[in-house]
Amino acid sequence: MQINRRDAVKAFLTGVAASSLAPIGTAQAAGIFADHRTITLDNGLRAHCLSNNSGYVAATLVLRSKEICHNGLAHICEHTSCSGAAGTMSAAEVVATYKACIQEGDASTEVGALRWHASFLPQHLPQVMSILAAISLDQKFDLETVEAQARVVLEELYLD
Numbered sequence: 482m483q484i485n486r487r488d489a490v491k492a493f494l495t496g497v498a499a500s501s502l503a504p505i506g507t508a509q510a511a512g513i514f515a516d517h518r519t520i521t522l523d524n525g526l527r528a529h530c531l532s533n534n535s536g537y538v539a540a541t542l543v544l545r546s547k548e549i550c551h552n553g554l555a556h557i558c559e560h561t562s563c564s565g566a567a568g569t570m571s572a573a574e575v576v577a578t579y580k581a582c583i584q585e586g587d588a589s590t591e592v593g594a595l596r597w598h599a600s601f602l603p604q605h606l607p608q609v610m611s612i613l614a615a616i617s618l619d620q621k622f623d624l625e626t627v628e629a630q631a632r633v634v635l636e637e638l639y640l641d
Contacts, residue, residue, distance in 0.1 A: 537584065538606060541598045542613050555595050556634050557627065558620060559588040562597065565626030568615030572626050575612065582608045 518530045549555045563579050563586065566572045579586065582605035588597045597617060601609050 536602070537600050538603050538609075539598070539600045540609065540613065541596060542617055543597075544595045544617055545593055547593065549590070549593050549595055553634060555590045556637065557622075557630060559590045559595060560630040560634050561622060561626045562588050562616040562620060564630070566621035566623045567612070568619045570612075570615060572623055575616065578608055578612050581605075582612070 519527060520530070521527045564572060564576055567575055570578065583599045583601050585600040586598060588595070590596075595617075597613055599609055599613060
């Protein structure tokens with residue numbers, strides 16, 4: 482069985498990682514505090530779990546790289562991530578899934594990191610993890626979406 486990065490993120494975050502990712506890496510609890518737990522895989526992927534009474538789940542996915550800078554590529558990735566084709570989903574499917582499952586969400590770019598945040602109801606966990614994995618690791622950069630976002634990205638880069 483072959484697992485790509487998108488499938489690995491989905492598997493880990495939806496709770497089946499223990500069985501499907503065992504050959505890739507083992508999780509180590511880094512710090513356990515009252516209602517807080519951090520799990521780190523051998524490859525550096527960390528999951529932070531903190532309980533609250535809101536009824537919502539909040540997930541933040543951060544991709545870190547020395548290559549992420551203010552040259553525009555990460556910025557266009559941020560802007561197209563929730564509106565363009567990704568993984569096996571068309572742009573329309575990404576938008577529809579995002580609207581149907583995510584209560585609040587955003588993406589941001591900073592030097593060295595690209596970050597996605599989503600707040601959602603627990604029953605939407607599989608769909609949200611699937612969409613976060615796809616938009617972070619398998620964007621298609623379809624021409625229509627890039628054209629629609631290019632002007633905004635250029636304006637924001639010019640203002641920075």
